[in-house]
Amino acid sequence: MPVEARELTHTYNADSPFESTALDKVNFKIQDGEFIGIIGHTGSGKSTLIQHLNGLLKPTGGTVIVNGMDLADKSTNMKEVRRTIGLVFQYPEYQLFEETVEKDIAFGPKNLGLDEKKIAARVRDAMRLVDLDYAQFANKSPFELSGGQKRRVAIAGVLAMEPDILILDEPTAGLDPYGRDYILSLVENWHKLGRTILMVSHSMDDVARFADRIFVMNHGRLEMQGTPDEVFDQEERLRAMGLDVPAVTTLAGELSRRGFDLPRHIHTMDEMERALLSLLGGKEHA
Template identity: 45%
Template sequence: MPITLERVSYTYAAGTAFETAALDSVSLSIAGGEFVGLVGHTGCGKSTLVQLMAGLLRPTSGKVLLDGKDINLKGYRREELREKVGLLFQFPECQLFETTVERDVAFGLKHLPLSAEEKAERVRWALERTGFSFEQIRHQSPLGLSGGERRRIAIAGVLATRPQILILDEPVASLDPMGRRDFMELISRLNREGTTIVIISHNADILGEYAHRVLVLEQGKLCIDAPVKEVFQDTERLKTYHLAVSQPRHIARLLQQKGLPFPQDIVRYGDLLTGIKALVEGGRER
């Protein structure tokens, strides 16, 4: 299910003294099954962009097309959008409110045309996916759980709707390294199973490791839209946007500068390790 933006602009407080342009004529297209990273400075319009994709904001001008249909046209069924596009904010645990975990995870399913059994099955699936034992957790209050558990419950609440496009706004910013890895593994697995992922992150390592393609926004304009390996090759250009490359890319570059023959397209730790192994073995042979 492709999502396409056609010359989308968005202005906050249009027509008042506080008018500010958040997005300026952004055009892009994301195909089904892609894993796209979205980066840029604070206030560059990333959050505005994903909220436009999720239909939470209406563009001041331009179109947002989901599967070829304009989501802001009058006749468009919003339920369809909510079912297909899931959005996870930075602190999703803030959205919990129900008396039991089971009811909270089922909240997003309320308006979907599913039978009670299907809904129950999805809740179980989502909770197990996020690492809970369904029977143990279902009747507990989501509010009394620990911070990490509450976050996983909130994620389960978004997963339960089985979105075909999952948008994540800074999902790992406040997680510890372990939680970060677990979370990204979960997202990566969903992507391998066909879910389109759009992720906002400051973390270059995560983008290098998981994203196929990177979009760079600067002052409301889309200035880079390219595969991650290509984007991370141009360190100098990224610097002008106050962005860094991933650690493995950085290390590979330093080693290259020392005269070691490394391929140009290393962005992941795995690639770096393979490169080093090849070097060591090459050295041994010599």
């Protein structure tokens, strides 16, 4: 299910004094099974971009093609688009509304018109994927749960649609380190099933760890796209856009200036550890 943006443009309040271009001629192609990290400061167009990918917003120029479906075309079956692409919003737990966890997760599959048996199976599968015990949680009210559990219920509701492409807008925002690692491993496991992932994140460390490719948004333009190596090697350019690089990348730069002979492209803790051990001669297994 490839996703392609062609000259995708979105202007809010066109022809008014408040006119602003949120997306400016964005072009990209995403292949099946890719993990794309989307970074950019607040207001750079990230959220506007992902809302186009499942048709919540219509382009004011250019288009998005999802698996051959043209999202700018009014005759496109939006139900099919939303089955193909699942979108997990920021703070998705605010959107829980049903009386029980089971009903909330079943809401999407029900709208797909599946029969009762299939819906029940989808709910059980989704709950297993987010590690919520069916017997314990199915009949609870979502509002009795902790923040992290609520978020897992909200994500399960999207996974129950079995989307081929999963988009997450800052899925770890506001969570503690434990909750964050939990959500990230859940996303990683879903990706391992061969699904395409697009994840908006403010954490350069997370993006460096998981993404195959990174999109950098700036002032509505797709300013850079490339592998984590290609993107994080351009520390100056990222900083000029108000973005960080992983702390180990900054360290690698400083060490190189101080005469350390390090390999290029150090962006994760594991890479830095390996490089320093080979340089300083640490024991492999202490």
